[in-house]
Amino acid sequence: MTALFKIALRAIMRNKLRSSLTILGIVIGVGAxxxxxxxxxxxxxxxxxxxxxxxTNVLIIIPISTTHAAARGTTGTITLTAEDVFAIxxxxxxxxxxxxxxxxxxxxxxxxxxxxxxxxxxxxxxxxIRNWQLENGRFLTxxxxxIMAKVCVLGRTVVNNLFGTLDPVxxxxxxxxxxxxxIGVLSAKGQSPTGQDQDDMVLMPYTTVQRKILGVTHIGYAxxxxxxxxxxxxxxxxxxxxxxxxxxxxxxxENDFTVISQVEFASTVMETSxxxxxxxxxxxxxxxxxxxxxxxxxxxVSTTERTKEIGLRMAVGARENxxxxxxxxxxxxxxxxxxxxxxxxxxFTSKLVSYYGGWPSLLSSPSIAVAFLFSNMVGIFFGYYPAxxxxxxxxxxxxxxx
Amino acid sequence: xxxxxxxxxxxxxxxxxxxxxxxxxxxxxxxxKGEFVAIMGASGSGKSTLMNILGxxxxxxxGKYYLEDVEVSRFSKNExxxxxxxxLGFVFQSFNLLSRTTIVENIELPLIxxxxxxxxxxxxxxxxxxxxxxEGLQKHYPNQLSGGQxxxxxxxxxxxxxxxxxxxxxxxxxxxxxxxxxxMNVLTDLNHNMGITIVLVTHExxxxxxARRVVVLKDGKVLSDTPSPSSATPxxxxxxxxxx
Numbered sequence: 001m002t003a004l005f006k007i008a009l010r011a012i013m014r015n016k017l018r019s020s021l022t023i024l025g026i027v028i029g030v031g032a033x034x035x036x037x038x039x040x041x042x043x044x045x046x047x048x049x050x051x052x053x054x055x056t057n058v059l060i061i062i063p064i065s066t067t068h069a070a071a072r073g074t075t076g077t078i079t080l081t082a083e084d085v086f087a088i089x090x091x092x093x094x095x096x097x098x099x100x101x102x103x104x105x106x107x108x109x110x111x112x113x114x115x116x117x118x119x120x121x122x123x124x125x126x127x128x129i130r131n132w133q134l135e136n137g138r139f140l141t142x143x144x145x146x147i148m149a150k151v152c153v154l155g156r157t158v159v160n161n162l163f164g165t166l167d168p169v170x171x172x173x174x175x176x177x178x179x180x181x182x183i184g185v186l187s188a189k190g191q192s193p194t195g196q197d198q199d200d201m202v203l204m205p206y207t208t209v210q211r212k213i214l215g216v217t218h219i220g221y222a223x224x225x226x227x228x229x230x231x232x233x234x235x236x237x238x239x240x241x242x243x244x245x246x247x248x249x250x251x252x253x254e255n256d257f258t259v260i261s262q263v264e265f266a267s268t269v270m271e272t273s274x275x276x277x278x279x280x281x282x283x284x285x286x287x288x289x290x291x292x293x294x295x296x297x298x299x300x301v302s303t304t305e306r307t308k309e310i311g312l313r314m315a316v317g318a319r320e321n322x323x324x325x326x327x328x329x330x331x332x333x334x335x336x337x338x339x340x341x342x343x344x345x346x347x348f349t350s351k352l353v354s355y356y357g358g359w360p361s362l363l364s365s366p367s368i369a370v371a372f373l374f375s376n377m378v379g380i381f382f383g384y385y386p387a388x389x390x391x392x393x394x395x396x397x398x399x400x401x402x
Numbered sequence: 403x404x405x406x407x408x409x410x411x412x413x414x415x416x417x418x419x420x421x422x423x424x425x426x427x428x429x430x431x432x433x434x435k436g437e438f439v440a441i442m443g444a445s446g447s448g449k450s451t452l453m454n455i456l457g458x459x460x461x462x463x464x465g466k467y468y469l470e471d472v473e474v475s476r477f478s479k480n481e482x483x484x485x486x487x488x489x490l491g492f493v494f495q496s497f498n499l500l501s502r503t504t505i506v507e508n509i510e511l512p513l514i515x516x517x518x519x520x521x522x523x524x525x526x527x528x529x530x531x532x533x534x535x536x537e538g539l540q541k542h543y544p545n546q547l548s549g550g551q552x553x554x555x556x557x558x559x560x561x562x563x564x565x566x567x568x569x570x571x572x573x574x575x576x577x578x579x580x581x582x583x584x585x586m587n588v589l590t591d592l593n594h595n596m597g598i599t600i601v602l603v604t605h606e607x608x609x610x611x612x613a614r615r616v617v618v619l620k621d622g623k624v625l626s627d628t629p630s631p632s633s634a635t636p637x638x639x640x641x642x643x644x645x646x
Contacts, residue, residue, distance in 0.1 A: 010503070312511075313511070316492065316511050317486045317512055317516065396459050
């Protein structure tokens with residue numbers, strides 16, 4: 001066996017350019033697999049982590065325009081009011097906390113700095129439902145909501161862009177020329193599963209956003225948390241029937257709102273990222289397959305070129321298996337070198353991708369081991385046919401081959 | 403003396419499509435230990451086929467081949483490979499040395515298929531190289547050697563496993579007359595001094611003259627089997643060149 005290894009290595013060294021080109025095919029294949037798998041696993045881990053942070057018991061209620069609406073946007077939004085939200089909190093037994101929500105995008109100014117961001121109106125329970133932490137200061141209170149207080153809580157990104165390293169609490173920012181007092185700063189939360197920056201936001205009492213900024217009476221959406229994660233399905237039914245009743249919908253009318261569970265929403269995102277991983281992984285596998293064909297091609301050339309050598313080896317006593325293993329080892333060594341280099345190349349590339357693309361990547365040692373094993377299998381699989389062909393040669397004809 | 407090779411009524415028939423070609427048409431031959439036999443014949447006489455069968459590279463269609471009393475004519479491919487490895491040595495017209503492989507590695511080639519190469523094997527190879535006038539060429543490559551030297555490397559390779567028979571197929575076909583004599587003297591020496599049985603295929607009468615027995619084939623049959631005319635003179639007195 002050692003002798004056969006020596007023979008195989010010598011054969012590879014004999015034709016360095018050809019061998020390295022063959023190896024390159026495997027390097028690209030294995031590298032692509034590593035990159036795709038690491039990005040896929042990274043995305044999956046990221047989404048899973050986000051899913052945990054979202055809270056599995058959070059429901060989102062959003063109004064949708066009814067079919068007869070002339071202007072979809074306006075007609076639809078009118079249908080959900082703060083009163084609806086309080087009714088849900090009061091009457092649905094499975095719901096523990098509720099908060100109205102309304103969103104707009106506007107410019108926030110501090111001194112000579114300005115930043116365009118999403119302004120969200122919220123109630124005091126918003127923090128509990130979202131399970132958000134405060135880095136500094138306090139959250140909105142019922143009192144703030146009642147008096148439409150001109151106060152706001154800032155996300156980390158907003159703080160960074162307006163205040164830099166300054167402590168924003170008790171400072172004043174201006175929104176639509178109205179001064180707002182900063183009462184708190186939210187802890188950094190990073191990206192949402194859909195890739196949005198969750199720290200790029202400003203929270204105000206929803207009443208303030210309604211009256212002082214937008215001049216409307218309706219709300220954009222509502223958040224509700226259920227007592228347990230399992231009760232969310234029951235809660236969806238309770239909320240639906242309550243809102244249908246409050247909106248006086250006839251049995252044949254469609255809902256003018258929709259209730260979404262965060263979990264289901266997140267699993268859709270996760271499903272999408274999984275599909276992407278499979279798709280990208282398949283493309284990577286195809287390139288590994290092409291690399292394997294490259295090996296087969298080179299091994300066929302190599303065995304034909306060395307027909308006379310094979311004949312001689314047989315004449316001096318090489319058995320079929322000796323020849324078979326000689327060439328199998330050769331192709332496997334080629335593919336393993338390609339595998340090792342490809343793994344290094346893949347690790348490097350996925351680090352690069354995640355660094356520059358802001359894309360998470362996760363490399364596990366099992367996936368590296370699998371990639372290496374896979375490259376070996378490619379060598380054996382694609383090397384087998386040429387090796388077998390060589391081992392089946394007739395020594396007399398092989399010796400006569402020119 | 404014991405017959406180490408015994409062919410009994412051997413036929414070799416090739417089928418090419420519908421055409422049947424009879425390459426050997428009932429050959430019987432006995433070779434004793436220590437003999438030096440030349441097989442002659444025109445092309446198409448069946449001498450190459452006979453060589454292939456003697457060399458266990460091919461099996462007869464009909465008839466029996468005993469090598470040291472073992473019937474090898476019905477052996478499987480792998481069994482034949484083992485016989486070639488343990489009991490036969492080959493010298494070819496075109497040397498068939500592995501390029502980009504050192505002389506020592508070329509010589510030890512048959513050994514790697516049967517065992518782990520020991521220090522003793524290496525010592526033996528070095529000794530053999532000294533005898534064959536190949537001293538100092540251990541780490542050289544075949545393309546750095548002259549034709550005569552290359553053929554002597556091939557001879558060393560053929561005898562490294564102490565074969566029962568050394569089969570030489572036109573060993574001087576690619577060599578000039580001086581080098582031919584040189585190589586033939588090496589073979590004669592091996593036969594005479596080391597008692598190695600040699601079967602030589604050639605179409606040149608003067609090369610056949612080195613052998614002590616000449617078998618002439620024609621149309622797949624033994625036409626004549628006679629002592630070589632020059633075999634009357636002892637082999638050691640055969641014309642000899644100084645080893646180059």
